[in-house]
Amino acid sequence: MKIIKNDTVKILSGKDKGKSGKVLKVFPKDGKILVENINIFKKHIRPKKQGEQGQIIDLSRPIYANKAAIICQSCGKAVKTGYRIEGKIKSRICKKCQAKI
Template sequence: MKVKVNDKVLVITGKYKGKQGKVLKTYPDDKKVIVEGVNIVHKHEKARRANDTSKIVTEEAPIDVSNVEVVCDQCGKATRVAHTVIDGKKVRVCKKCGASLDKAYVKKVKAQQAAEEEAPKKRTRKRSKKAEETAAPETAPEGDKE
């Protein structure tokens, strides 16, 4: 499935068409997802014990994954999802703007960029004997020459 938990999605068909919500749970075998605030159903619960009361509970029911589209964080539009391989990792990408939809990958890339900007690269080289010998006569004081 191209939709994952915590993705922001837009319902494109059905009773809740046009409504946006966050994916709470996915059922890959059934190709269904539970979206926050979408497909609300009322369940009647019986009292389990003598001192409990019966009640009506409202909760989200699963909807088919074909009825939702992922909303891109960068362009803000509902988009289809493409998969590309970047740095040896399979990443979900927005088909409209090309931005990565995988939050973990985006977070990792930003952390790497911040680390590169903050700390300059240290250059350490082992000096060879020739380099030390050539450096020594150049640093000798001028008074020693005869």
């Protein structure tokens, strides 16, 4: 998977299409990523004690990584990434502006 933690990604499809957010977690086995404020669902929390109020909290659910594209910090666009190998160092680059991501 090309997307890694702390990348900023743009959502390409689904209900959050066009939105962007920071990657909080990656799940390489499932091909999924967890993105801040994306794929939110409401979770109802029951009161633990008597007299306490129940709560509704917003939680993000992981989405498939192929629904998101990395936003390049240099050109500011949702781009495809490639790799460049310099000696022993392999860096991820933006295919549009060739900047390191």
